[in-house]
Amino acid sequence: MILERFLRRRRAEPVPALVDDGTLVVVGSCFDPARADSAVVAEMRAAGVAVETGPFVMRHLVTLPDHDAVAEATRILAADGWAVTVVAADERPLRVRIARQQVLTGLEPARERTRMAGLAQRLGGDAEGYEVLARG
Numbered sequence: 558m559i560l561e562r563f564l565r566r567r568r569a570e571p572v573p574a575l576v577d578d579g580t581l582v583v584v585g586s587c588f589d590p591a592r593a594d595s596a597v598v599a600e601m602r603a604a605g606v607a608v609e610t611g612p613f614v615m616r617h618l619v620t621l622p623d624h625d626a627v628a629e630a631t632r633i634l635a636a637d638g639w640a641v642t643v644v645a646a647d648e649r650p651l652r653v654r655i656a657r658q659q660v661l662t663g664l665e666p667a668r669e670r671t672r673m674a675g676l677a678q679r680l681g682g683d684a685e686g687y688e689v690l691a692r693g
Contacts, residue, residue, distance in 0.1 A: 581614060581690035581692060582691065582693040584601055584604070584690065585597050585601040585689035586688040586689065587687055588685060593667075594664075594666035594667040595667070597666060597689070598663050598666065599663075612658050612659075612691070613660075613691050614657065614689070615666065615689060615690075616655070616687060617654070617670070617673040617686075618652065618653070618655075618685040619652075619653050619682055619685060620650040620685065621677065621680055622682060623651065624651070626680040627641060627643055629680055630653070637657070638658075640655070641654070642655075642656070650682060653682075670684065
């Protein structure tokens, strides 16, 4: 009887994954390397964004010199669930968006920004900054 009740209990429906498909809105951003990432998160909270409940997509904007560098970035980041997209394939350097869904804490943007800056530098590019996206 107890087992039947346990098995009949409704489980919460999983929240669909967020995808950077143009339907999300920017709720926070940082393009100033001197700005503290914790300040971005605090600003989001002050604006009424439920940072603790998420989910969010972190979208980093980087420049890379060529398609070989983009392919290498894709290879490195794919294992961690990052999607790498070239914004304009005919421009040099290439403008690239690197995005994935993740939990947002005061430390997460700083850690990811450092990672993207290191990756871009290693591949001959530059990290411009990031945006935090959520459902509108």
